[in-house]
Amino acid sequence: MKNKKFNTKVIHSGHGADESTGSVMPPINLSSTFKQKNPGEFKYEYARTKNPTRDVLEQLIAEVEGGDRAFAFSSGMAAINTLCEIFGSNCHVICSDDVYGGTRRLFDKVKAKSQNLEVSYVDFDTNVNWDDLVKENTKFIWIETPSNPLLKIIDIKNIVEIAKGFKILVICDNTFASAYNQRPLELGADIVMNSSTKYLGGHSDLIGGSIALNKNEAISEEIQYLQNAIGAVPSPFDCYLLIRSIKTLSVRMEKHNSNAMQIASFLNNHPKITKVYYPGLEDSKNHDIAKNQMYGFGGMMSIVLNTNMEGVKKFLKNLSVFTLAESLGGVESLIEHPAIMTHASIDKSIRDTLGISDSLLRLSIGIEDVTDIQDDLEEALKQI
Numbered sequence: 001m002k003n004k005k006f007n008t009k010v011i012h013s014g015h016g017a018d019e020s021t022g023s024v025m026p027p028i029n030l031s032s033t034f035k036q037k038n039p040g041e042f043k044y045e046y047a048r049t050k051n052p053t054r055d056v057l058e059q060l061i062a063e064v065e066g067g068d069r070a071f072a073f074s075s076g077m078a079a080i081n082t083l084c085e086i087f088g089s090n091c092h093v094i095c096s097d098d099v100y101g102g103t104r105r106l107f108d109k110v111k112a113k114s115q116n117l118e119v120s121y122v123d124f125d126t127n128v129n130w131d132d133l134v135k136e137n138t139k140f141i142w143i144e145t146p147s148n149p150l151l152k153i154i155d156i157k158n159i160v161e162i163a164k165g166f167k168i169l170v171i172c173d174n175t176f177a178s179a180y181n182q183r184p185l186e187l188g189a190d191i192v193m194n195s196s197t198k199y200l201g202g203h204s205d206l207i208g209g210s211i212a213l214n215k216n217e218a219i220s221e222e223i224q225y226l227q228n229a230i231g232a233v234p235s236p237f238d239c240y241l242l243i244r245s246i247k248t249l250s251v252r253m254e255k256h257n258s259n260a261m262q263i264a265s266f267l268n269n270h271p272k273i274t275k276v277y278y279p280g281l282e283d284s285k286n287h288d289i290a291k292n293q294m295y296g297f298g299g300m301m302s303i304v305l306n307t308n309m310e311g312v313k314k315f316l317k318n319l320s321v322f323t324l325a326e327s328l329g330g331v332e333s334l335i336e337h338p339a340i341m342t343h344a345s346i347d348k349s350i351r352d353t354l355g356i357s358d359s360l361l362r363l364s365i366g367i368e369d370v371t372d373i374q375d376d377l378e379e380a381l382k383q384i
Contacts, residue, residue, distance in 0.1 A: 006064070006180065007250045014060030014243065026056045028240045049228045053236040057243050061200075064179045064246065065212035066186045069220045071227050072210055072239060076175065076195025077102055078232035079209035081111075083171060083193065085230070086222050087139040089115045094133060094140075096154060097121040098147040098354055099173070101343035109345075124154050125285070130162055140169040140190075146176040146290070149302045149338045149362040150355060151277040153286035156293055160188035175199070178329070180253040181296040185214050196242055198329030199299075202252050206241045208234050252331065255367040256299030262370050263363075263377070264301050272381045274359070275304040299365040300328060302338075309358045311384040312337065316361075318383045321368060321376035328364035333373055335363050 004012065015026045029052040034044040044050050054072055062070035073079040080103060095107065111117035122128055124143075141163050145154040156172060163170045171191040172184035178199035184192045194200060196208035211223060227233060234242075257280075264278035279290035280297030290297060305312055316324050322335040326342055336342055338356050346356070365373065 009063050010060075010249050011247050013063035014056045014058075026053065026240075026243065028236050029053045030236050047236070048231050048233055051233075051236055051239070053239040053243075054234065057234075057239040060243060060246060061196075061210050061212055064249075065192055066179075066183045067192070067212035068215040070210060070212040071223050072196070072208065072234050072242070073227070074209065074232045074234050074238075075207050076193065076197060076209035077106060078230075079193050079195075079211050080106055080173075082223060082226045082230060082232070083191065083211065084111050084115060084117065085226050086219065087115075090137060091115070091139045092118045092120070092135045092137045093142055094120050094122055094138060095142040096144055096147060096152070097123045098150045098152050099142070099144045100148045100175075101338075101345045103142075103144070103173070104350075105345040124159070125152070130166070134166045134168065138166070138168055140171050142171050142173070143189075144173040144176075145182075146279055146298060146300065148176060148300075149277075149343065149360065151176070151279055151284075151300065151302060153279050153290045155286075155289045156184050156187040156189055175329075176300050177294060177298050178249065178253060180249050181257070181298050182294045185212060187293060190214055190216065191219070197327065199253065199256075200246055200249065200329075201242055202245045202249065202329060202331060203241075204327060204330035204332065206238045206245075208238055208242055252367060253296060253299075256365060257296035259367065259370045259373060260299045260301060260365040261297065263365055263373055266374055267301075267303055267377065270381065272306050272384060273303050274306045277302040300362070301365065302360055302362045304357065305359045305361065305384065307359060307384045312359055312361065315380045315384050318380040319376055320379075321372050322363070328362075330364070331367050333364060333366035333368060333376075335361055338362050 018027055032047045036042040057072050058070045107119045141159060143154045143159055160170050169190040172189045174182055174184055174192050175195045175198050191213045194210045196210045261280045264276055264281055267273045268276045268281055278284060278301040279287060322333045325334050326336050338360055339351055339358055343356055
């Protein structure tokens with residue numbers, strides 16, 4: 001069927017019934033090596049290079065993201081590392097200022113040493129002088145929207161237009177939104193990256209990463225080469241888990257979206273909450289941009305409690321539906337303290353400038369009954 005809608009794509013893309021057995025779900029191919037008809041004559045050679053189960057996953061991700069090709073990795077960080085390797089040494093990157101702490105750590109403390117990578121962090125909400133910002137060795141603009149943990153929204157189409165003028169690439173980390181809520185490739189981005197551990201996996205039981213891109217044979221071939229050469233690939237079983245999980249992405253995201261919208265509205269009017277960061281709120285910054293480029297506002301939000309560190313810890317200890325844990329995008333509700341947990345690797349001075357304070361908490365709203373989620377927060381807030 002041509003022109004399948006998104007909900008159909010997540011279920012049927014990448015495979016049909018297995019030809020040899022007729023099984024509806026693709027089998028898990030665990031073989032590490034494959035028989036060759038003659039030396040150098042084969043469909044599959046070695047599982048690090050290519051694997052039938054990973055092939056299904058990559059075809060599925062490509063279609064779901066609206067891209068030409070996709071590649072699966074053992075983690076989101078492995079995917080980002082591979083993208084950096086494409087551009088070699090002594091290159092300059094323009095990056096949105098609010099990004100996952102692990103991304104900054106890789107750029108600033110690993111790639112700065114191993115590749116002499118230079119990064120300019122920019123608040124795209126300000127008036128950016130692009131002529132001064134872009135250098136001769138600027139290779140790409142890295143955007144994360146919605147951002148982690150402040151849920152900043154960046155106008156993807158606008159950044160794409162600017163990048164075209166300078167002939168540089170746009171790479172978008174789409175982890176917080178997932179392809180259900182936002183498809184950057186359809187908005188003109190060159191490459192989209194996801195930590196598939198999160199909403200694509202959706203059950204907090206696997207680690208994975210993905211890269212999908214619009215048609216670009218040169219970059220596709222380079223990613224495929226590096227995927228094999230570096231070897232940070234997912235196991236066949238993890239590929240199977242992701243294939244299974246992506247099939248329910250639509251129904252999960254609908255519930256994440258509706259639950260988060262209700263919880264954000266509740267917290268936005270609570271006297272013990274100073275600030276709610278959620279793009280679905282009409283009074284949130286760049287709400288109109290989010291409404292224009294997203295199909296839903298997602299399950300992630302951050303809040304600032306009107307209390308000190310002692311009060312924050314007391315609040316966290318009194319939660320029962322929420323689990324204090326890193327990561328996000330699972331069916332269960334999670335809560336974490338960015339300054340101590342996910343963004344601890346960022347220097348405190350930078351955290352303070354961004355607004356990642358000791359009173360900031362990041363919530364991943366699950367798909368439990370929304371009244372239970374709200375009651376849990378209300379009871380814990382009463383304790384501070």
